[in-house]
Amino acid sequence: xxxxxxxxxxxxxxxxxxxxxxxxxxxxxxxxxxxxxxxxxxxxxxxxxxxxxxxxxxxxxxxxxxxxxxxxxxxxxxxxxxxxxxxxxxxxxxxxxxxxxxxxxxxxxxxxxxxxxxxxxxxxxxxxxxxxxxxxxxxxxxxxxxxxxxxxxxxxxxxxxxxxxxxxxxxxxxxxxxxxxxxxxxxxxxxxxxxxxxxxxxxxxxxxxxxxxxxxxxxxxxxxxxxxxxxxxxxxxxxxxxxxxxxxxxxxxxxxxxxxxxxxxxxxxxxxxxxxxxxxxxxxxxxxxxxxxxxxxxxxxxxxxxxxxxxxxxxxxxxxxxxxxxxxxxxxxxx
Amino acid sequence: xxxxxxxxxxxxxxxxxxxxxxxxxxxxxxxxxxxxxxxxxxxxxxxxxxxxxxxxxxxxxxxxxxxxxxxxxxxxxxxxxxxxxxxxxxxxxxxxxxxxxxxxxxxxxxxxxxxxxxxxxxxxxxxxxxxxxxxxxxxxxxxxxxxxxxxxxxxxxxxxxxxxxxxxxxxxxxxxxxxxxxxxxxxxxxxxxxxxxxxxxxxxxxxxxxxxxxxxxxxxxxxxxxxxxxxxxxxxxxxxxxxxxxxxxxxxxxxxxxxxxxxxxxxxxxxxxxxxxxxxxxxxxxxxxxxxxxxxxxxxxxxxxxxxxxxxxxxxxxxxxxxxxxxxxxxxxxxxxxxxxxxxxxxxxxxxxxxxxxxxxxxxxxxxxxxxxxxxxxxxxxxxxxxxxxxxxxxxxxxxxxxxxxxxxxxxxxxxxxxxxxxxxxxxxxxxxxxxxxxxxxxxxxxxxxxxxxxxxxxxxxxxxxx
Numbered sequence: 001x002x003x004x005x006x007x008x009x010x011x012x013x014x015x016x017x018x019x020x021x022x023x024x025x026x027x028x029x030x031x032x033x034x035x036x037x038x039x040x041x042x043x044x045x046x047x048x049x050x051x052x053x054x055x056x057x058x059x060x061x062x063x064x065x066x067x068x069x070x071x072x073x074x075x076x077x078x079x080x081x082x083x084x085x086x087x088x089x090x091x092x093x094x095x096x097x098x099x100x101x102x103x104x105x106x107x108x109x110x111x112x113x114x115x116x117x118x119x120x121x122x123x124x125x126x127x128x129x130x131x132x133x134x135x136x137x138x139x140x141x142x143x144x145x146x147x148x149x150x151x152x153x154x155x156x157x158x159x160x161x162x163x164x165x166x167x168x169x170x171x172x173x174x175x176x177x178x179x180x181x182x183x184x185x186x187x188x189x190x191x192x193x194x195x196x197x198x199x200x201x202x203x204x205x206x207x208x209x210x211x212x213x214x215x216x217x218x219x220x221x222x223x224x225x226x227x228x229x230x231x232x233x234x235x236x237x238x239x240x241x242x243x244x245x246x247x248x249x250x251x252x253x254x255x256x257x258x259x260x261x262x263x264x265x266x267x268x269x270x271x272x273x274x275x276x277x278x279x280x281x282x283x284x285x286x287x288x289x290x291x292x293x294x295x296x297x298x299x300x301x302x303x304x305x306x307x308x309x310x311x312x313x314x315x316x317x318x319x320x321x322x323x324x325x326x327x328x329x330x331x332x333x334x335x
Numbered sequence: 336x337x338x339x340x341x342x343x344x345x346x347x348x349x350x351x352x353x354x355x356x357x358x359x360x361x362x363x364x365x366x367x368x369x370x371x372x373x374x375x376x377x378x379x380x381x382x383x384x385x386x387x388x389x390x391x392x393x394x395x396x397x398x399x400x401x402x403x404x405x406x407x408x409x410x411x412x413x414x415x416x417x418x419x420x421x422x423x424x425x426x427x428x429x430x431x432x433x434x435x436x437x438x439x440x441x442x443x444x445x446x447x448x449x450x451x452x453x454x455x456x457x458x459x460x461x462x463x464x465x466x467x468x469x470x471x472x473x474x475x476x477x478x479x480x481x482x483x484x485x486x487x488x489x490x491x492x493x494x495x496x497x498x499x500x501x502x503x504x505x506x507x508x509x510x511x512x513x514x515x516x517x518x519x520x521x522x523x524x525x526x527x528x529x530x531x532x533x534x535x536x537x538x539x540x541x542x543x544x545x546x547x548x549x550x551x552x553x554x555x556x557x558x559x560x561x562x563x564x565x566x567x568x569x570x571x572x573x574x575x576x577x578x579x580x581x582x583x584x585x586x587x588x589x590x591x592x593x594x595x596x597x598x599x600x601x602x603x604x605x606x607x608x609x610x611x612x613x614x615x616x617x618x619x620x621x622x623x624x625x626x627x628x629x630x631x632x633x634x635x636x637x638x639x640x641x642x643x644x645x646x647x648x649x650x651x652x653x654x655x656x657x658x659x660x661x662x663x664x665x666x667x668x669x670x671x672x673x674x675x676x677x678x679x680x681x682x683x684x685x686x687x688x689x690x691x692x693x694x695x696x697x698x699x700x701x702x703x704x705x706x707x708x709x710x711x712x713x714x715x716x717x718x719x720x721x722x723x724x725x726x727x728x729x730x731x732x733x734x735x736x737x738x739x740x741x742x743x744x745x746x747x748x749x750x751x752x753x754x755x756x757x758x759x760x761x762x763x764x765x766x767x768x769x770x771x772x773x774x775x776x777x778x779x780x781x782x783x784x785x786x787x788x789x790x791x792x793x794x795x796x797x798x799x800x801x802x
Contacts, residue, residue: 054450057405061446064412065438071415072435075427082416083737089417090747093410094754100406101758104399108765147424153743295428298505303432306439314443321447324458 007300011073012281012290014307018069020272022062024175024265029056031176033099033124034169035195036117044188045117050329051183053103058318060096072303074293076147077283083149084142085134085156092130098123125169132168136161139278140217144287160213167206171268174199178261181252185328196252196260204245207271211238214278218285221278234277241270342741343733346418349748351718353410355711356755360404362710365479365526366533367397368472370560371452375468379461384776385556392553392774393537396766398453403762405446407755412438418744422725422735429495429503429512430485437481445474479526487518490717491586492726503726516586520579521717527572528713531673532706534564539703542696544773553774555690558699562689565677573670577633583720584634587727589648590720593659595630596620597644604628605642610664613657618645620660654722658715665712669705676702 029052039045052059070078082089102120106113137156144150177199180192215222225234244266251259281289294300371393378386412434415423423431451459451467459467494511495503505512538561544554584591592598596608598618607629611620631640645653676698683689721727725735 054454057402057449058443058446060405060409061438061442064409064442065435067412067416068431068434068438071412071423071427072431075424075431078416078427078431079420079424079737082413083420083739086417086737086739086743087747089413090750093413094750096409097406097754097758101402101762104402105761105765108399108768109761148421148738150738153740295431296504298509299428299432302505302509303435306436310439310443314439314447317447318443321450324451324455 007297007304008290008294009281010304011069011294011300015066015069015073016272016276018062018065020269022059022066023272024268025059025062026056027128027172027268028052028175028179028261029059030099030124030128031172031174031199032180033120033176034128034173035176035180035192035199036121036124038195039188039191041114041117043186044184044191047184047188047329048180049103049106049120051180054325055322056100056103058321060100063096073295073300074283074290075295077288077290077293080142080144080147080149080284080288080293081138084151085137086153088130088134088137088156092127092134095123095126095128095130099127128169128172129165132165133157133161135168135275136164138284139164139214139275141285141287144284160217163206163213164210167203167210170199170202170206171271174203174264175261175268178264182257182261183327183329193252196264197249200245200248200252200264203267204241207241207267211274220286224277237270237274237277241267244270342739342744343736345741345744345748346736346739347732349744349751350414350418352748353407353414353751353755355714356759357404357407357411358710358714359707360400360407361475361479362529362532362707363400363536364397364404365475365529366531367393367400367536368468368475369530370533370537371397372465372468372472375465379465385553388553388774388776388778389556391778392769394453396769399762399766399769401445401449403759407759410751416737418737418739419725419735420737422730425502425730425735426489426726429492429505430488432505432509433481433485433488433513437478437485441474441478441481443474444477445471448474476526479529480522483522483525484513484515484518487521488512488515489725490521490721490727491515491517492729497729503729517579517582520575520582524572524575524579524713525710527568527575528706528710530564531568531572532710534561534568535673535699535702535706536704537561538565538699539701540770542699542703543770545690546693546696546700548773549690551773553776557774558696559684559689562677562680562684562699565673566681567677569670569674569677573674576667576670581634583717587720588643589645589652589654590659590717591634592643592645592648593654593656593720594663594716595634596623596656596660597630597642598656599646600642600644601631602641604639605630605634605644607633611660613660615656652723654720658719662712662715662719666709666716669709669712672702672705673709 032048032052036045036048039048067078070081098119100123102116102123106116106120109116133156136158140158140160142149142151142155174196177192177196181189181196184192215225224230244263248260248263248267251263279285281291283290283293371390374386374390374393377383378390448467448470451464452471455467456464492503493515494506494508496506498504537557541554541556541558541561544551545558548554580591580594595605596611596613597605598620604627606623606625606627608620608623608625611623611625614621628638631642632638634640634642645656676695679695679698680689683692683695689695723732724730725732
C-alpha cells in the first residue's frame with residue numbers, strides 16, 4: 001500500500017471504539033436500572049424492562065470485547081489497570097451479575113419480583129458507579145514499577161474518582177431516560193421525559209466539574225488542552241458540547257421521541273473525545289503508553305484481520321436485532 | 336498475618352470457584368442450544384406441534400441458564416487481569432488474540448441472535464427465527480472452540496517463542512498455537528460431554544414426568560430422544576476420553592501418573608488401580624484394589640510395557656495426587672454409569688417398554704445431574720493435573736499471580752461465594768421449578784415477550800397464555 005500504518009494506534013482506536021460502544025449501549029441499560037425504582041410497579045416497570053430485554057446481552061458483550069481486546073492488544077495495560085482497580089472491577093462484576101439475572105428472574109418469580117427489581121436497580125447502580133470511579137482512577141494515574149502495579153489496593157479512592165463515579169451514574173441515567181422516551185409510552189414516557197431533563201442538567205454539571213478538575217491533576221493535561229495552537233482544536237469540544245446540550249433541551253421540550261437519545265449519544269461522544277485528548281497516547285497517564293503496552297506485531301496483525309472482517313458483520317446483525325424490536329415496546333400483548 | 340503465599344492460594348481458590356460455577360452453565364447451554372435447534376428443525380420439517388411445544392418448554396429454561404452463563408462468564412474474562420496479571424502480561428500476546436476471537440466470533444453471535452430466538456418468533460417469521468436459533472447454537476460451539484484452544488495451549492504450549500524479558504510471543508504460524516497437540520482431543524471430549532450433560536438433564540425431566548403420567552406424549556418424546564443420545568454418545572465419549580488420555584500420556588505424563596496413582600515406576604507392566612486411598616506423605620496408595628498390568632495394557636496396549644511413575648518427577652514439579660486420583664475416578668465412574676443407562680434404555684426400547692419401566696425412569700432421574708458432576712470432575716482432573724504450572728513446563732502458577740494484598744483477594748472471594756450461591760441458587764431453583772411442570776400442548780412463549788412494534792402489521796397474536 002505504501003502507507004506506513006502504526007498498528008498500535010489502530011488498535012488503540014479499535015479498543016476505544018469498543019469501550020465507547022459499551023459505554024453508550026450498556027449505558028442506557030444501566031441507566032434504566034439506575035432510574036428503575038422511580039417507575040411505578042406494574043406497567044411502567046414492565047415496559048422499561050421490555051425495552052432492553054432483547055438487547056442487553058448483546059450490549060454487555062462490548063464490555064467483554066473491551067476487556068478481551070485490551071488483554072489481547074495491550075496485555076501490560078490490562079494487567080496493570082485491573083490490578084490497580086481490583087475492588088472496583090470486582091464490585092462492577094458482582095453488580096452486573098445481579099443486574100443480568102434480574103432480567104429473567106423477575107418474570108420467573110412474581111412473589112419476589114420486588115426483590116429482583118431491587119437487585120436490578122442496585123446492581124446497575126454499583127456497576128455504573130464502579131465504572132465511573134475506575135475512569136477517575138485511570139485519569140489520576142496509578143503507580144507503576146517494573147511493569148507492574150506497585151500501589152495499594154485502595155489507592156484509587158480519591159475525591160476526584162468519586163466525582164467521576166457520580167458523573168458516570170448521572171450520565172447513564174440520562175441515556176436511560178432518553179432511551180425510554182423513545183421506547184415506552186403513556187405515563188412512563190412522560191416520567192422519562194422529566195427524568196431526562198434533570199439527568200441532562202446533571203450530566204452537564206458533571207462534565208463541567210470533571211473538565212475543571214482534570215487539568216489540575218497533572219501538568220500534562222493542562223498543556224494538552226490550553227497550549228497554542230492546540231487550543232484551537234481542543235476548544236471545539238466544549239463548544240460543540242454547548243451546542244448539542246442546547247439542542248437536547250430544545251428537542252426534549254418539543255416532544256421529540258428519538259432526538260433526545262441521539263443527542264445524548266452525541267454528548268457522550270464529545271465527552272469521550274475529550275477523554276481521548278487528555279489521555280492519548282497514554283493508557284496509564286505518565287507511565288504506560290500504548291506502545292509500551294502493545295502486543296507484538298504478529299498478535300496485532302492476526303487480530304486485525306479477524307476484526308476487519310468480523311466487526312462489520314457484528315454491526316450488521318446487531319443493527320438487525322435492534323430493527324426487529326424497533327418502535328414502542330408496549331406491555332403484555334396488545335392493548 | 337497474611338503473607339504472599341496466602342494471596343496466591345486465595346487467588347487460586349477464587350479462580351477455581353468462579354470457573355467451576357461458570358462451567359456448569361456452558362456445559363448445559365452448549366448442548367441445550369443444539370437440542371433446541373434440532374427441535375425447531377424437526378418442527379419445521381414435520382409440522383408436528385409437539386416439537387414446537389418442546390422447543391418452547393426448553394427455551395424458557397435455556398434463557399435462565401444462558402443469562403447465568405453470561406454474567407458468570409464476564410467475571411472470567413476479567414479475572415485474568417485482576418488476579419493473574421503477571422500471567423496475562425506474559426502470555427497475553429499468545430492467548431489474548433484467541434480470546435478476542437472468541438468474543439468476536441462467538442459471544443456477539445450468541446448475544447446478537449438470542450433476543451430474536453427468545454422473543455422474536457412472531458416478528459421475523461419461522462425461517463429467520465430458525466436461522467437465529469442456529470446462530471445461537473453455532474455461537475456456543477465456536478465459543479467452546481476458542482476457549483478450549485486457549486486452555487489446551489496452556490496444557491500443551493506450542494508455536495511460540497520466548498522473549499528476553501520472559502514473555503510468550505507468537506511464532507511464525509498461528510495454526511501451531513491454535514491447533515496445539517491436546518486441542519483436538521480436548522475439544523471433542525468436552526463438546527461431547529456438554530451434549531451428554533444436556534441429554535441426561537432432558538432425560539431426567541422426561542423420566543420425572545413419565546413417573547407421574549406414563550401417557551404424557553411430551554415426556555415420552557423427551558425421554559426417547561435423550562435415551563438415544565445416551566445409548567449412542569456415551570460409548571463414543573468413553574472412546575474419545577481414552578484417546579484424550581493417551582494424548583495426555585504423551586504430553587503431560589505426570590498428570591496421567593497422578594490419575595493412575597502411580598507413585599512408583601513399573602518397569603515390567605503397571606497395575607490398574609481401581610480404588611485406594613492416596614497417601615501423599617508416604618507416596619503410596621493405601622488399600623489399593625488393582626488389576627495387575629492392566630494400566631500398561633490400556634495406556635501402552637502391551638501387558639508388560641514399562642510405565643514411569645512420579646518417582647521420576649522432581650517433588651516440586653508434581654501435581655497434587657489425591658485430588659486428581661479421585662476426580663478422575665468420579666468422572667470415569669459416571670461415564671460408565673451413563674453407558675449403563677443407555678444400554679438399559681436400549682433393552683427397554685427393544686422390548687417396547689421404554690415408557691413403562693419405572694425403575695429405568697427412576698434411574699434416569701437420579702442420573703439427571705450426573706453430567707455436571709462429570710464435567711467438573713474432568714475439569715479438576717485436567718487443571719489440577721497441570722499444576723504446578725499455568726503454562727505447562729514454562730510458567731509456574733506461583734509466578735503468575737497479581738501483586739495483590741491478601742485481604743483484597745480474601746474479601747472478593749467471600750463476596751463471590753455469597754453472591755454466587757445466592758444468585759445461582761435462585762436460578763437453579765427457578766429452573767427446577769420450570770422442569771417440575773410438565774410440557775404440554777400449546778406451550779407458552781417466554782412471557783415477557785415484547786409483542787407490539789410500530790411499523791409491522793400486527794400478525795395474529797400467537798397465544799401468549801400467561802402462566
